[in-house]
Amino acid sequence: MTQEEKIKSIRGIFWDYAVDPRETLRHIEAADVDKASLRRLFVRCFERLKWDDVVDIWGIDRCLDTEGDEVRRMIRPQLRGKYDRIYAALHGKPIPLSRQEIEDIRKFIAPLLSRRWYCTQ
Numbered sequence: 001m002t003q004e005e006k007i008k009s010i011r012g013i014f015w016d017y018a019v020d021p022r023e024t025l026r027h028i029e030a031a032d033v034d035k036a037s038l039r040r041l042f043v044r045c046f047e048r049l050k051w052d053d054v055v056d057i058w059g060i061d062r063c064l065d066t067e068g069d070e071v072r073r074m075i076r077p078q079l080r081g082k083y084d085r086i087y088a089a090l091h092g093k094p095i096p097l098s099r100q101e102i103e104d105i106r107k108f109i110a111p112l113l114s115r116r117w118y119c120t121q
Contacts, residue, residue, distance in 0.1 A: 001056035009057060013048050028058060035067075042066055043074045051086060064090055 001009075003025075010021040027033060028041060042063075045054050055063055068087050075083050081098050088095045097105075 001053070006057050009049060009053055013044055025057070028062075039067070039071055039074060043071060046071075046083065047076060047079055060090075 006025055007021045010024050014021065014024065024041070028038070042054075042058065045057060049057075066087075068091075072080055072083055072087075081096075085095050087093075
């Protein structure tokens with residue numbers, strides 16, 4: 001993603017605030033910045049952009065450095081499952097399944113298991 005594309009994405013995120021996107025991008029890329037403000041920026045980006053764009057703007061190393069529990073509390077409840085999956089994948093942990101995914105797996109496996117049971121008798 002080019003610098004101009006990053007600025008355009010940031011401008012789309014903060015359309016409702018009088019924020020300079022170039023200054024926001026410098027703030028994201030700076031090393032010595034307040035962690036709390038970076039967390040708020042990351043959450044805003046995460047909630048409003050595709051994950052690929054978040055990685056392009058922040059960089060994979062900065063995404064890995066986000067404090068999971070702090071950021072998770074700040075994310076809207078309906079997006080926490082998405083964050084949990086991405087956070088687990090980035091840190092090499094097992095990816096949690098949603099309740100709907102578990103129900104779909106059960107519906108798919110049930111006929112197979114019953115067929116297998118009756119074939120052995």
